[in-house]
Amino acid sequence: MKAVDLITVLKAQDLLFLTGVPCSYLEGLLSCFSTEPGPIQNVIATSEGEAVGIATGYHLSTGKVPIIYMQNSGLGNAVNPLTSLMDKEVYSIPAIIFLSWRGEPGQSDEPQHKKMGRIMLDLLRDMGIPYQFASADVTETAETITSLKAAATSHQKPVALIFRPKIINSRGSPAQSVQAEYMQREEILSLLLPKIGESPIVTTTGKTSREVYELREQAGQSHHFDFLTVGSMGCAASIGLGIAMQTSKKVFVIDGDGAVLMKMGTLATIGYYQLRNLTHIVIDNGAYESTGGQPTVSTVLKWQGIFTSANYRSVTIIHTKAELIALDFDTNDGPRAVVVYASTGSRPDLGRPTTTPVENKAEFMSFLGSA
Numbered sequence: 001m002k003a004v005d006l007i008t009v010l011k012a013q014d015l016l017f018l019t020g021v022p023c024s025y026l027e028g029l030l031s032c033f034s035t036e037p038g039p040i041q042n043v044i045a046t047s048e049g050e051a052v053g054i055a056t057g058y059h060l061s062t063g064k065v066p067i068i069y070m071q072n073s074g075l076g077n078a079v080n081p082l083t084s085l086m087d088k089e090v091y092s093i094p095a096i097i098f099l100s101w102r103g104e105p106g107q108s109d110e111p112q113h114k115k116m117g118r119i120m121l122d123l124l125r126d127m128g129i130p131y132q133f134a135s136a137d138v139t140e141t142a143e144t145i146t147s148l149k150a151a152a153t154s155h156q157k158p159v160a161l162i163f164r165p166k167i168i169n170s171r172g173s174p175a176q177s178v179q180a181e182y183m184q185r186e187e188i189l190s191l192l193l194p195k196i197g198e199s200p201i202v203t204t205t206g207k208t209s210r211e212v213y214e215l216r217e218q219a220g221q222s223h224h225f226d227f228l229t230v231g232s233m234g235c236a237a238s239i240g241l242g243i244a245m246q247t248s249k250k251v252f253v254i255d256g257d258g259a260v261l262m263k264m265g266t267l268a269t270i271g272y273y274q275l276r277n278l279t280h281i282v283i284d285n286g287a288y289e290s291t292g293g294q295p296t297v298s299t300v301l302k303w304q305g306i307f308t309s310a311n312y313r314s315v316t317i318i319h320t321k322a323e324l325i326a327l328d329f330d331t332n333d334g335p336r337a338v339v340v341y342a343s344t345g346s347r348p349d350l351g352r353p354t355t356t357p358v359e360n361k362a363e364f365m366s367f368l369g370s371a
């Protein structure tokens with residue numbers, strides 16, 4: 001189905017408010033909001049749980065039914081406010097969750113999606129959230145949305161519309177970068193890895209980890225320096241903190257702006273524990289680039305002030321290739337933040353790790369000497 005046709009359905013049903021964190025399965029729909037400003041409001045959230053809160057506020061102030069969109073990975077982040085805020089036994093708030101189904105049993109998908117893919121329908125049932133499936137046929141989907149909205153309204157509770165891949169046509173051209181003048185993430189990584197050298201690195205979810213993996217392959221280097229945080233978006237920095245506490249090695253985290261925003265409390269934890277050997281690098285492309293380049297809210301952040309007030313000992317902000325080339329990691333003056341501004345974009349032929357997460361863990365642990 002065409003995204004514009006789905007938007008017509010939403011308008012006709014007075015479903016004029018969306019909020020969430022993107023999934024690539026919903027890319028075609030979400031890309032319409034920047035190009036087609038209309039009566040539908042799309043609020044960018046930093047985590048799925050936050051989106052449940054925003055949607056609740058919308059309902060409280062309008063009486064209408066909000067839509068919350070998320071990848072099923074993010075359902076975990078939303079379980080708490082779905083069960084303790086929107087639930088019928090608490091505030092009883094109607095909403096429609098547009099939920100992608102990564103890791104559907106029988107379909108091949110990445111390891112980090114398998115468990116949630118398998119338990120998702122049971123989890124919805126256990127939470128008392130009725131669900132239906134979106135179809136590629138817009139008329140059928142319109143009828144499904146009508147019945148879901150009626151159920152959400154009459155029972156005053158959240159319901160879900162599940163999206164399998166390719167239900168919504170994806171857009172033809174990539175999203176415009178909001179920060180087009182900067183280097184792309186892969187070039188930044190190719191300049192960072194030799195500087196980091198033989199130190200442990202924790203890389204964030206999405207294309208950062210995939211690009212680091214490919215750059216190692218291209219250079220014929222071992223993968224044992226790198227812990228690839230393939231799932232658990234936002235946890236790279238806390239994993240790095242946990243490692244840095246137990247080793248004298250310099251530890252590097254390579255994060256994304258969307259991932260930092262998702263678990264921003266970690267900055268304060270890092271600031272509190274004052275580890276000299278921890279460097280936290282954030283590649284800020286102003287977008288959830290890995291899921292199609294939807295904007296994050298990072299453009300409002302003043303990173304210098306954020307890291308300083310979180311008690312990091314030093315902050316380096318990098319805009320240009322020359323500044324990145326001049327960067328060095330010689331001193332142990334952590335917790336150190338390095339923010340590298342980036343434009344969106346990545347290779348269309350970007351691969352995925354061919355080793356399993358457990359193999360990655362074993363190699364990384366033997367490099368750390370903890371296996």
Ligand SMILES: Cc1ncc(C[n+]2csc(CCOP(=O)(O)OP(=O)(O)O)c2C)c(N)n1
Nearest residue numbers: 073074206233256257258259287288289290
């Ligand atoms: C909890 C959770 N929500 C959503 C996703 C889907 N997802 C994977 S990568 C990504 C974007 C990450 O954005 P950012 O950290 O800015 O890095 P970028 O992709 O821009 O390099 C998203 C939304 C996920 N994996 N987990």
